[in-house]
Amino acid sequence: MKAKVYVTLKNSIADPQGNAIRGALNKKGFSNVEDVRIGKLIEIELGDITKEVAEKQLNEMCEKLLANTVIEKYEFEII
């Protein structure tokens, strides 16, 4: 079982890195780019478990380690 976890900053949190990249893209000629937000994509090889167990585990992993819920939100996808 494999999963992809997407961790992104909450909307209320400023993203200086995203801003810097937006600025760089604008300067490079992509003047239409209005906003850039940088998050994380975490790919996990979960081994031989069922989908239910995987879901339960992923929720726990995200809450405990993969995301800091003070500033981040997460989503995941099992594939």
Add this chain to the structure above:
Amino acid sequence: MKAKVYVTLKNSIADPQGNAIRGALNKKGFSNVEDVRIGKLIEIELGDITKEVAEKQLNEMCEKLLANTVIEKYEFEII
């Protein structure tokens, strides 16, 4: 037009960060976790352009700025 860009390390490139997180998850009781790879998720607000233009732009952005193609590969999705 909005896009999500996924930037990940090429398979041949070591991912010390992913390794360390795998170790932490294993120790935390998720002993089934076999591999963790950490990449970036970049969300871009592209403004009012057509899908074709968006695709062209995204390819260029990735090659030039968003991914370091020496060690990373990328994919994107227009939404």
Add this chain to the structure above:
Amino acid sequence: MKFGIIVFPGSNCDIDCYHVLKDILKKDVEYVWHDTDNLDKYDCIVIPGGFSYGDYLRCGAVAQFSKAMEQVKVHASEGKLVIGICNGFQILTEAGLLPGALVRNKNLKFICDTVSLQVENTSTPFTNLCKEGQIIDIPIAHGEGNYVVDEDILENMKKNNQIIFTYKDNPNGSLLNIAGVCNENKNVIGMMPHPERASEALLGNSDGLVIFESIINYFEGGAKNE
């Protein structure tokens, strides 16, 4: 009184804190390995700077899971003192012992420099020897020291005087120039600047000593508050 300095894989400033407490202030101090399950004998726990677990994923994220941090929670709940410096501050926020989070510096760069701090609250165990509004020059060295916190929590923190240090000249984009905060009980503090790097004339700066001396005073000198 006795200090314990927690050593995680990747801690770097453990020896600096030890040196100040032991060699300069002549206090009883021990290193405590991260897998300890007992902190009973210590009055004040120091969580030092460095890159615990490489600071991979997020600074301080992995360290919060150590056995030692479980004990730090117990220690804090008993009202004993905890001071987290730099990475230690990050670990304390990750562990939920302090409010808020530390994100990337606004300029996206690691910054090593000496900055001026204003002491905002002198009635804590960590600042009781400071003068009201005192300015101290303390080194910083971090890439992720930009303090953020939800507005409602911030309001509470203000009401409760939990903002302890602010930067005179904000180096990293921190909300309200915040450089250090404490918990509601005022027995757990976290600060990005490194007082242990400013505790010796040989290094050209001893402004940081007052923080360690305050802690000692709190235990041994009949603190002026609490």
Add this chain to the structure above:
Amino acid sequence: MSNAYELVGLKKSEYDKVLEVLGREPNELELNMYGVMWSEHCSYKHSRALFRHFPTSNERVLQGPGENAGIIDIGDNLAVAMKIESHNHPSAIEPYQGAATGVGGIIRDIFAMGARPIALLNSLRFGEIENDVRVKYLFEGVVEGIAGYGNCMGIPTVGGEVYFNKSYQGNPLVNAMCVGIIEHDKIHRGNASGVGNSIMYVGAATGRDGMGGASFASVELTEESEEKRSAVQVGDPFMEKLLLEACLELLATGCVVGIQDLGAAGLTSACCETATRGEGGMEIDVLKVPRREKGMIPVEIMISESQERMLLIVEKGRENEVNEIVEKWGLHSVVIGKVTNDGMLRVMEGDKVVGEMPANSLDSSGAPRYYKDYEVPAYYEELKNFKSSDVKEPDNHNEVLLNMIGSPNLCSREWIYKQYDHMVRTSTVVKPGSDAAVMRVRGTNKGIALTTDCNSRYCYLDPREGSKIAVVEAARNVVCSGALPLAITDGLNFGSPEKPDRFWQFRECILGISEACRELDTPVISGNVSFYNETEKDAIYPTPMIGMVGVLEDVEKACTMEFKKEGDIIVLLGE
């Protein structure tokens, strides 16, 4: 490129030498091992012959060139270990990781001697930065990579230098220097001694990183090198921090008889070098080597340049002691072979012998050695006609001064060293921004002063004089900080040694450094050579970077360069 030996970078004459040594044709594994070991980077085949000019000993030198690092006595049973190392080509391709792994490699060289690393320095060269996005990218990436690795390790980066000049446009230089402190009786060396002793492997698992990186560093940068991009190594400073602490703890137990880091040419070089310095032979089993990727074949395991790995030679019977300490630091160690005395490096794959070569034939002592022709370049004769009296005096001196202060080569370096944690471990008494950094030596009143210097424009104009100037500039920086100059480590960066004019520059620089070091009694105790820093068009300026250490008996007497207070008297010394 049809011959197998050419593919691994060997010349016909070199291949003939392999045939002669083995008395048969090498198999693929063996051929590759010769290829990496006899590359310029590992064998110093074009430079070794000139090293005899260097003064390398005096009563203070405890370890001269030839080991992982040089060691110089600073009195009271204490000594300084130091070395400089280039990581130019990797940094040209991936600046962050190239510079980071350069720092990682030089730190391992220092703790492999048993020394505690206490400071890092670096010397950087880039093309002209104004209006060049590629140069900006390289410069920012390199600085960030150095910061990323050193900061995480908790070793302060306390000094360095950077210059911009068009000769480095396609060939940036990234040289990193590390300095450690050690007690005289705690010095360890990379010897595989004691027949039957165990060869143990500690640290990161082996992947296909930097495959052929050693031979890669010895060829000119061309379009083709783009293809080798997957050869990029990624640094893991956290792993290295654990490795450092574990190794220093291990060395204190006395169960380790030899230790060597796995750098260029990976296991191949570590095995043949330790064997040559020790009992002469070694047998290792590639199947016992921890691997990160599936399906790796013996040759990949033997020449991989994965980072953060060490080879230990452990007293037979004490392997468990090693395992325990290593595990305490969250790492693993395994026995991969044993010391023998038959003079052979035998590579096993389980029970099967897959390669067998005289260990000392791979090592630089057995590698080819060239005595190249040299020739005074045309430009040198031309420039000799230049007279400074022909230069018109500027009308507006203020404007000239402002231009100079604002130029990339003279402006403040604060932007760089603010990104380096230069204060961690609270020993930096004189911080970056002065002539030399001064570090206290914990537990004593002593201090050491550290600097790197080289004005490569001078070295281009006159390699012999320019390199002397580099040495004496370093010495002046050390002296102005209140310290007595003791020794140098040199990072020699040049174009192709196979071109007579470049080789002349190299030879002249060696002679210049030697003369200055002899005069100052600051022997050369370690160093590094990086050749082939040229593109199809041009070579870099000859760039012999000088890293110098000096000692202060009383660190409180350290001196900084700024004016202290109004009314102080200003004296000009010298002519």
